[in-house]
Amino acid sequence: MLDVSTRNIDKKGVVIAIAGDVDLYSSPEVRKVIIDLTNKKTKNILVDLSRVSYMDSSGVATLVEGLQQVGKYGGKLILFGLEASVKEVFELSRLDKVFEIYPDEKTALDHLKK
Amino acid sequence: MGRIQRFLSALGQPTIYALVHLHRLNRLGMETLRWIFIEPFRGRKIRWRSVIEQSVRVGWQSIPIVGIISFFVGLILAMQSAYQLEPFGATIYVANLVAVSLTRELGPLLTAIIITGRFGSAIAAEIGTMKVGEEIDALKTMGLNPVSFLVVPRFLALIIMLPALTLISDFLGILGAYLFSISALDISSIRFINQTINALVLRDIVTGLIKSGVFAVIIASIGSYEGFIVEGGAEGVGKSTTNSVVVSIFLIITADVVFTALFYSTL
Amino acid sequence: MSKEAIVQVRDLVTYYGKRQILKGVNLDIYRGEILVILGRSGCGKSTLLRHLIGLLKPTSGQILIKGQDITTMNEDEMREILKKIGMLFQGAALFNSMTVGENVALPLREHTQLEDSTIQIMTRIKLDLVGLSGFENFKPSQLSGGMKKRAGLARALAMDPEILFCDEPSAGLDPVVAMGIDQLILKLKNAFKMTIVVVTHELASVFTIADRIAMLHEGEIIFQGTPEEIKKSEHPVVQQFLNREADDVEPDREKYLSSLVKP
DSSP: OOEEEEEEOSSSEEEEEEEEEEOTTTHHHHHHHHHHHHHTTOSEEEEEEEEEEEEOHHHHHHHHHHHHHHHHTTOEEEEEOOOHHHHHHHHHTTOTTTSEEESSHHHHHHHHHO | OOHHHHHHHHHHHHHHHHHHHHHHHHHHHHHHHIIIIIGGGGTOOOOHHHHHHHHHHHTGGGHHHHHHHHHHHHHHHHHHHHHHHGGGTOGGGHHHHHHHHIIIIIHHHHHHHHHIIIIIHHHHHHHHHHHHTTHHHHHHHTTOOHIIIIIHHHHHHHHHHHHHHHHHHHHHHHHHHHHHHHHHSOOOHHHHHHHHHHHOOHHHHHHHHHHHHHHHHHHHHHHHHHHHTOOSHHHHHHHHHHHHHHHHHHHHHHHHHHHHHHHHHTO | OOOOEEEEEEEEEEEETTEEEEEEEEEEEETTOEEEEEOOTTSSHHHHHHHHTTSSOOSEEEEEETTEEGGGOOHHHHHHHHTTEEEEOTTOOOOTTSOHHHHHHHHHHHHOOOOHHHHHHHHHHHHHHTTOTTOTTOOGGGSOHHHHHHHHHHHHTTTOOSEEEEESTTTTSOHHHHHHHHHHHHHHHHHHOOEEEEEEOOHHHHHHHOSEEEEEETTEEEEEEOHHHHHHOOOHHHHHHHTTOOOOOOOOHHHHHHHHHOO
């Protein structure tokens, strides 16, 4: 079961907290939330993956799509809190270099303030 | 082995083969019908995009060849019947003869035979090549049903397009006869058209279309079946492709006899 | 971690006509391992593989995948199982009427509700994984043998399967390309913790990739164990296979003569 919730951090930023497995059947839910935000041209989108224990390539592809969308208006999509197994999926498809990935919310926010 | 035994076995072997083929063909037919009429209600939709692609191939791209051949046959038919009717001064009946024989018989038959050569053989070759290349197995291991994926779109395309092509064939055949009649037989344009319209009843066209529907079923089933039974590489594909044409044409003519007799007796 | 059998084969017997091809095969395949099914041509190893993916139904016996018997399943149940399984065919079996990208995307388009844009990205990720980025719009006929295998592998991986079956992955490839495919298989196992079953007779690749080996001979499993164990095996058929010895041709003059002059 997948649970996706959003929480505003300031005027320009939103944290998407995902809990559960992101797979072929649940990733459209994640996509819907991300695309809603990018349609509103949300400047900073932070994705909290700390409660995701499994993510397949459809999840990764969904995040890539989000990244592509924010790029169009100069926004940011940042990931944080990746578990080792999830991080491995990104490394395998060499996407750990493409995304900005931080260990936790605090470091991610610190980075944004700079 | 006694002579009688040998005779019986010579007779029995082909009969058994024929029955086995008939049984498998029937199973393929049932499976096709299941994917057209039952599975869509269980959420497994018909691939309409694929149906359209195949319809373009079998229908749109066949218009030139069907059109030209039908036009020529109409022309030939007009000349041959004029030769017979001239001594009686009855050349105006060329219009009747051509209109009726084309719509009831030659239009559906010619179109079916052309499409057998063009599309029936292509179905057998495509499915056969896919079988030899393990592509059919690949579909199955992906959880995709080969009948739903390959046969149903071709089947539906033929059922829709063969009658449509038959109408085009009817029209262009009559056009051939018309051009010959107004130029060589001293029949005025209006007279020919009136004569044709009076000669034709809706029944002629409808029975022709019913036939062409039946022919479509034959072409699609035999083409797919021959494709699925291919064995032994490229040579097998060639053999099945040829078989599909021969068997289809045989069955088309057989069905034609039956239906013509039926329509004739219930006239 | 205790070993969990993800595939269990129980007393599998199958006939082709009157000939018995598999004579009561028992085999366990554990999660996360690479099992190589080894054997000479015609030993029944391809037949066994075709049973494991449900292309053939056995005469008797059971095949349990994640505890469910696939030999008695209907089409709908089997479809669900197949979504978790990838298969690489010997000749890659790419659909020649489609591009490489469409081949990889096909299972996703058919089985999931994912958006086309997501599927496209996934397709590219898979193609990149097998070293074929940029070949998305090529037709299979434009690819070399090794590239076709890679594309076939990308398609087998499209649905992120738990189990991957490979039929003779290095057959017909030159040693360098074959080695590349072996490396790719190892990478998949290590990265995705995938269970991989490989059917082959290529000794070189066996010792590169295998965690465990099952050797099939005349429809029976004559050896099961690690690569180290197989080297120590004293079974004559195993020995003959590993040492690449030809069959003894017994000079039976009487038999030969009678076969020649048989009426």
